[in-house]
Amino acid sequence: MKRVLILCLVLCFGCTKQLTQTNPNQQTAETFWKTATDALDAVNSVYGSLMLDGSYMRFTHVIINTRGDDATSNSPWDQIYNCGKFAENVDGFAASAPFTAYYQGVFRANQVIEQVPAIDMDTALKDRVLGQAYFLRGLYYFHLADIYQNVPMPLTIAQSSADYYAHQVSQDSVWMQVISDFTKAATLLPVSYANVTGADANQFGRATKGAALAYLGKTLLFTRQFDAAATQFKAVIDLGVYSLVPNYHDNFTEQDENNSESIFEVQFSRSVGGTTQGWGPGDPQSDWAKYEARAITFGPRNFAYCDVQPTKALYYDFLLEPTAGGQVDPRLYATMFYNTPTMTVYGASFQATYGTADSEVFCRKYENDGFVNAEFTWQFASGINSRLMRYADVLLMYAECLNEQGSTAAAYPYIQQVRARVGLADLATVRPNMTQDQMRDQLAHERFLEFGLEGKRFDDIRRWGWLQDPTKLAWLQARDPEFKTYTPGREYMPIPLAEIEANPGVLQNKGW
């Protein structure tokens, strides 16, 4: 009997010790944040939020393009179909996916900004790490303010469940934070990673001083601070490291990524990483691919899903001004597939595929035409980087700032740099001595063609106040019938219902 009791006691004691189990699969947060490698790995992960379903893998492209008058949707999926028609449902995926993706990025950036300063490491590398984190947080909040207007703004890590409920702030407050983050990033970041010392040497695609300055300028322009914006754009130009690539189309293929015109782009690849597309807002898995799904989503009918198409308005605007040599603007060919006898689509004849009478047009920009016989072949595996900030944009935004400052004549040469690349005649010759207003319209036209299907048009329409101008709105409705269902307030996406339901005090944007 005694032996039994002793056995029992021994067993009991052993059991209690066994109650401590540690996760054998993952490192705990307490043992992280110790070394320079931790810091660099952490900031790398902040970039990871750029390639999510809700960000530039798919749905940000859908939202920022379909709402402009350069793109439209006939998708059978309501989440895409209704997007450009300003008829999203507040609990839909289109409303929640980008919101979720950018806050995931903010959560990661906040960790780097909060934890890395205490790490004992090379100060130059630490500056670069922090600079990138500030840049990316600024970029994520830029998207949140730009897409959703008034949003919650957590800037620190939640320590307990009591910290989950960040207050909603006004769009102006978010813009101020974005300006602050980009300003810090510009001082901390290098012009290039070609000459740095550290594990990040010669890694292209990281945020640079130029990227921070360009985005700082863009934010200042969006908040109509033209003087300050112009200073930033001029600083980018004066860095002397950027130039327009001779072939416009090189900005949208996998062959010429991170080129001299590229100031910041999201890196995608078909050959690096796993083979499982990381759909939805899930937790990153080891087999997650680094693909983007824009190509198959936007590509032409029969070769891709064709959820997004260019408008005929974009097509006709390209025909307005031939090149100095009398040719069609080469950007038309790079931007879309259209009905012309010599046009091929993924190696097939356009007219043989769609008929000669059909006047539909399809997206070519960011498609893999020429490398594959249909986007379906690679399924969702396109590797084309998304160019978020091109030097051409800096030139045209700088020109816009000059015009808004009253220096209309000074704007000409910057616009002409962009026109000259595609062989258009000197603007100073064909349209000399424009007034400030005329120049505004000219810039709108230039931007429309240069950035067609790059998701910049709706931002321009909104910040220029066209939606509040009945004449302009009627003009837009004539060009893109999707604007007929625009109602005031819907220039911003709805705050996702899930956020409103879970975060007391967050109010829906007006109009939804």
Next chain:
Amino acid sequence: MKKGWLCLLLTLAALTAGAQEKLTDVKGIVQNEKGEALPGVSVIARNTRNNFSAGAQTDAEGVFVFPKLPSSGEYNFTFTNVGYEAQTLSGYHLKPGTTVSLVVKLSQTMTSLNDIVVVGYVAVKKKDLTGSVGIANPDDVKKNATYDVARSLQGQVAGVTVQGSGEPGGFVNIKIRGVSSLNDNNPLFVIDGVPIINEAPYDFPIDDIESIQVLKDASAGAIYGSRAAAGVIIITTKKGKSGPLQLHYNGYFGSQNIPKKLPLTDRAQYQKITDAAETNAGLPLAPANDPSSPDYISTTNTNWQDAAFKTGIIQNHDVNFSGGGLNTTYNVSLNYFDQTATVRGGPGEPKYNRYNFNADVESKAGILSFGARASYTQSHKQDLTYPHLHPNIGNEIVDLDRAIPTVPVYDTSRLGGFGGTNQITQKAIVLNIVGMNNLLDNYSNRNRFLGNAWAAIEPLRNLRYKMNLVYDWTDTRDFFFEPQYDLGWYYLNTIAYMTDTRGTQYTGLLENTLSYHLEAGRHTLDLLAGQTFEKDDQQFLEGIESGFNPPYFYSFGTGDPTTASVQSGEQTATQTGYLGRLNYDYDQRYLVTVNFRRDGSSKFSPLNRWGNFSSVAGAWNISNEKFIHLPKFIDFAKLRGGYGTTGNQNFPSDYAFTAYINSNANYLFATVPNAGPDQALAPGSIQTQVADPTIKWETKVTSSVALDLTFFKSLDFTAEYFVNTSKDLIAQPPIPLSVGATNTPYVNAASLRNSGLEFTLGYKKRIGAVSLGINANAHTLHNKVLKLGGTNDPIYGAESKTEVGHEVGEIYGYVTEGIFQNASDIAKHATQPNSAPGDLKFKDINGDGVIDANDQQYLGSAIPKLYYGLNVNLGWKSFDFSIFFQGNEGNKIVNGLYQTLMAGQYTNHYIDELNYWTPANTNTNVPRPIIGDPNGNDRASNRWVQSGGYARLQNAQLGYTVPSGALTRTRIIKAARIYLSGQNLWTLTKYQGYDPDIISDGLFSRGFDYGSFPNPRTVMVGVQVGF
């Protein structure tokens, strides 16, 4: 006296047997009240002087023999048989060299008062119970042809609710006294004293069951500790009996069909509605639906329900060997179950089959007894599946009904040979389920070994120590292969893809218990103390590869090696507990049970690791009270009640209290600027999820009061009222998206209360050649949410809202107010964005002049108010007949399938959609169809809410037992019964879906039916043969 075999053997049999020289033969015959022979009756001979005992069984003629019993001393003979009152003949003195002949008549049991109930490590008679225990009639339960024990309990026990679907091998939801947890509400299954942790009822054949008891409150279940919060289902399997080898075969074979088809549109009707939807949206007609187009489809008219539904086969075969010597008994059974789907589809169609082998041996020698058991189960389940790139459109039934009539089932021009839609001409995205089932291969194999060994020793009289060891090991293989195929628009697969996941999970359990029994005068005391330790471990290894080319080989390395990847993981949880219990009985009048338990779990931080749980219950046996004189027709009356707490830590995360670094959050950078795709992976690690370090045990407080009555020696009746409160429920309530986490952390989020009344009635009567048995039960359920998280924010599900003061998963949405007939109608109504004539008008519930998310309200309860079951058994001579009705009342179902078929988009329609609004057809409640649905006619609203109550003839069976006289000549067959049985034969319901018995998440979206696989109608024949 049905469940008492083992206990009688153990308690009546003596522990030692002395060697004797003088011997006597004892033989006899056992008959029923009518003088007919009773085979299979257990007979125990016990020598009262030296406790020597021996066992025997009657043969087909009712004859038993004890050859050569030691002669000295006085003998008792005890006769027991299922369904009969036990009888003991005592005071026999055997004379050496003679033969004693006995004739015994057993009478049938009419009440269940003496049924033995296993309550936490010990067995008591039902009349001595203090806690809430429901007893299922195993004969009724086994009439349900299913692979799943839980499924067979539907409608059999008051307080137990079961939801299932007709998917072969699909899981079922079983709950005892309602939702008590926001995670796993499945009760703990204890099979022969072995707590089965993982998916217990799933791998276990029903034929082996001897008895089933359901422990419903803390007093009864607490001793099983943290696993018992959702209730305990105790299953005792058949054991061997002393005597020669007995061989039994049970088998049935039947066919299954889906009893209902929905009225869906045919080709012309489909095209009419879809054309209207496009015209209303200002879109050109899809050429395939446009009579003026050369691509117009006028010849294909597929009825997808006819094309896909088929007859499935269900069969079960069980062979059982049992027997034993004086001190050792054995029982070995072999079982095969096979069910094929009611949906067509070649090699990939859903099906489930299972092989089971079970061996049990028990023995004793002196003060030592021991037993061992080994079960092995192998199952193969062909799953409902989806293309891996398109996993979440719906489910097999939803996609089947959404498929449009203008697509053929077979199309040899497409890769794979099955039809699909054309992107340009048809625009619809639909999935050819028949094609997908044929093309994709997705199965789960399980190999499970369950081993159990126990040993008990009685060093002193009435003091017993028992050690129980359980090892439960499951190996799983989940395989998925998707070839290249073309199933039309959207469902085109150009890259063949394979995953193969191997998993192992095991549970090791050690229990030490010490029990002591003391009787002194009118006092009876039972004490139990114990300690348990459990370790659960799960591991998986998954391989993924794509780029396979035909001919396909299902082996890694035959695809594109650059796409190959592998993942693995492991998690371990441990828990330990200390338990104590006291049972006290004064004079068979006053009974008290007190439980205490202290449990520790590795799932909580060291600060919150331990929880203490206790309960007390009492009973007053009124019929034994001297000063109360009950009317004569009342044979037994008992009042009982209990109060107590149990803990729960059963939620699916082993390390929820710690935050982790995700090292897969990587990115890539270019190695060369201004060039092609020269990029390299940049490792990324960061915290992507949030964790709550303060998470702690859930506590469930149960209380109940009950009255047990027996009348006229034939009628058992129990009425019981219970109130259960679950506190600190661990859940994952939504957190703001702006936190930026990829998870919702587990927190102690909610408190719920369940209350209800339960009634159980049993009746048995014999009038001449006719016997009648009735088992009926009914219970009500009322659920209320008391608290939700720190902020009491409601939790939203599919068209439901869970809020403090309401039920879990109450149905929630907009209220329709008719249709806008014209522009002035719209102008008069509250602002409803994007509405036009023909669209639905929604009620401005908050009266603010705008229709938005605040204009939703509760639309009904998803929890039935009343559940009931009724078994009626009739016997006449050699024939037996039984029927079983089951149903529930008072709940609503959101018919999500109807919703998707009434959406008026490109997919197929319910015929009700034909009555859509047009300027010429204004007297309708169906809005205009319009592509994109800008008004949200399809939104969650009372349009989709339907009554979920039903009454179902779940089972009817007619059996014939071959008279034993006719079998005597065979010399091999000792007993035989054949039967014809039907299941799900008739349903009374207002519900418009396939089946009101739906499977859903069982929680926040519990009332949402999104194509739950309908339960089939089964017709089968079976035989039961004893050799």
